[in-house]
Amino acid sequence: MFSLPFFLTYKSGAQKPVEIPVGFDWQGHRGCRGLLPENSIPAFVKALDFPAVTTLELDLAVSKDKQLIVSHEPWFNPAICRKANGDTIAASEVEKLLIYQMTAAEIRSFDCGSFGNPRFPQQQKMSTYKPTLREVVEAVRLQYPQRAADIRWNIEIKSQPQWDGLRHPPVEEFAGLVIAELRALGIEQTANVQSFDRRALQAMHRQAPEIQLAYLIENALSFDYNMDQLGFKPAIYSPYYQLVSKKLARKCHRKDMKLIPWTVNDVVSMRTLINMGVDGIITDYPNLIGDVGKL
Secondary structure (H helix, E strand, O other), X not given: OOOXXXXXXXXXXXXXXXXXXXXXXXXXXXXXXXXXXXXXHHHHHHHOXXXXXXXXXXXXXXXXXXXXXXXXXXXXXXXXXXXXXXXXXXXXXXXXXXXXXXXXXXXXXXXOOOOOOOOOOOOOOOOOXXXXXXXXXXXXXXXXXXXXXXXXXXXXXXXXXXXXXXXXXXXXXXXXXXXXXXXXXXXXXXXXXXXXXXXXXXXXXXXXXXXXXXXXXXXOOOHHHHHHHHOOOOOEEEEEHHHOOHHHHHHHXXXXXXXXXXXXXXXXXXXXXXXXXXXXXXXXXXXXXXXXXXX
């Protein structure tokens, strides 16, 4: 039977609370970007204030001194970051302020929270910085020791072929740094690594086949085509949420893969996706989870 894509699906049934499946994976996107500055320690800690959140989603860049920096871009986004002296960052300066060309200490001096995010007006403004992955994991363990063993991590390698050696190390090295740190932190069994870059996932698969992987998708190409391009079966298929359909859910489940879409920021869409059979949802607003249905 033909299954309509998400954006054409009739949503009337999603106006009512839905039954949340046992083991459903609610993920806090960049911590809780809708509420606190993205990819900051306060945002990750805050996300876990919502008991339904099972996974913390974050992005990685690499510093000059080979530290894993939690950042969506391998540079400082002028819309949300300021220099140490408070000056704004001009668009022409972005290429001069690459994370890969700066040490972790230099990166820490930039303020990426005091000025808010124009796309998220509810976000609380506060002075904060781009932390290392280790800092985030240790802060969460300190704040939530009783949950530490159960917290899962969804960690994105932010890489592109044209960025190799310029905005991040070569992808094989990038993957190796991630694997080493996951093992050093003892979270290799409770983490998955995701990427839009097939090369990064292929490198992870070669170097550490035991670590779960998630294949990020933003194209409208077929599931079968995307899987053929990757060349192996990951644990999770993670498309933009408007690409989800019941047919896609069935295909993933037939291959024993989870389907976890990104980034879903309204209750009706969350309910629609759950009715379609997704296994988790990545959201900027974990405070909305309680409105979706019975937990």
